[in-house]
Amino acid sequence: MNYTAAELGSSWDENGALHDFSGVMVITSSIGGSSIWGPAVQSAFLPLYLTAMFHKCRNCGKCCRAFDSKLARGVELTAAEAHTLQSFCRVTRRAGKHLLKYPCALQQNHKCTRYIHRPFCCRAFPVVNESGPDLSVSLAVFMACPAGKGTYVTASLFLQELRQLARNLGHIDRELSFADLEQLKTKFDPNSVSPADMEYIKETARQLGLETE
Ligand code: SF4
Numbered sequence: 001m002n003y004t005a006a007e008l009g010s011s012w013d014e015n016g017a018l019h020d021f022s023g024v025m026v027i028t029s030s031i032g033g034s035s036i037w038g039p040a041v042q043s044a045f046l047p048l049y050l051t052a053m054f055h056k057c058r059n060c061g062k063c064c065r066a067f068d069s070k071l072a073r074g075v076e077l078t079a080a081e082a083h084t085l086q087s088f089c090r091v092t093r094r095a096g097k098h099l100l101k102y103p104c105a106l107q108q109n110h111k112c113t114r115y116i117h118r119p120f121c122c123r124a125f126p127v128v129n130e131s132g133p134d135l136s137v138s139l140a141v142f143m144a145c146p147a148g149k150g151t152y153v154t155a156s157l158f159l160q161e162l163r164q165l166a167r168n169l170g171h172i173d174r175e176l177s178f179a180d181l182e183q184l185k186t187k188f189d190p191n192s193v194s195p196a197d198m199e200y201i202k203e204t205a206r207q208l209g210l211e212t213e
């Protein structure tokens with residue numbers, strides 16, 4: 001079933017009233033199974049892509065502090081990100097994970113002082129991977145982010161179109177290409193993505209084995 005922007009917006013508001021805007025809104029469910037996206041692309045690339053293209057950040061700086069218990073531990077880093085960032089600030093290691101503790105020492109006056117080095121989790125925020133009780137993984141948006149509603153509505157509409165495109169092409173069980181994504185994106189209001197961020201997205205896509213040209 002496809003939803004309109006108005007229906008998605010009202011569903012966000014109803015859930016926000018229920019959860020006092022502290023929860024997450026799921027935008028896809030059970031993305032680990034048979035899908036147009038393989039698991040690696042779903043878990044790493046798609047959240048980043050959706051956020052960069054459709055997220056109109058208000059620069060409130062809330063996400064660099066612990067404003068939600070789910071984020072209280074700090075930003076989780078990959079080993080490579082930890083290696084880069086430890087020359088700028090203290091990186092904590094806990095239970096085998098690298099963490100940038102909150103409030104993040106790299107934030108000054110609501111701005112990231114290492115913006116071009118910010119880790120994947122920061123780039124993808126407010127889109128996150130949400131695990132269900134049955135260990136299924138979904139894409140979700142943090143409701144407490146002031147720009148979350150717009151991201152949720154636009155990303156949901158984009159994903160509806162993406163599924164429709166896959167059905168039309170008969171590709172429901174295989175991955176679509178980066179070019180398919182880019183072509184579909186032109187139907188939506190594009191956010192301005194910096195050349196550095198676009199290069200990061202393309203490099204991530206290349207590392208995941210997607211053709212980017
Ligand atoms: S909480 Fe949302 S709007 Fe505020 S700075 Fe973070 S990503 Fe941007």
Ligand code: SF4
Pocket residue numbers: 063064065075100104105106107108111112113114115118119122
């Ligand atoms: S690295 Fe930058 S974007 Fe990420 S939490 Fe720290 S200040 Fe915020």
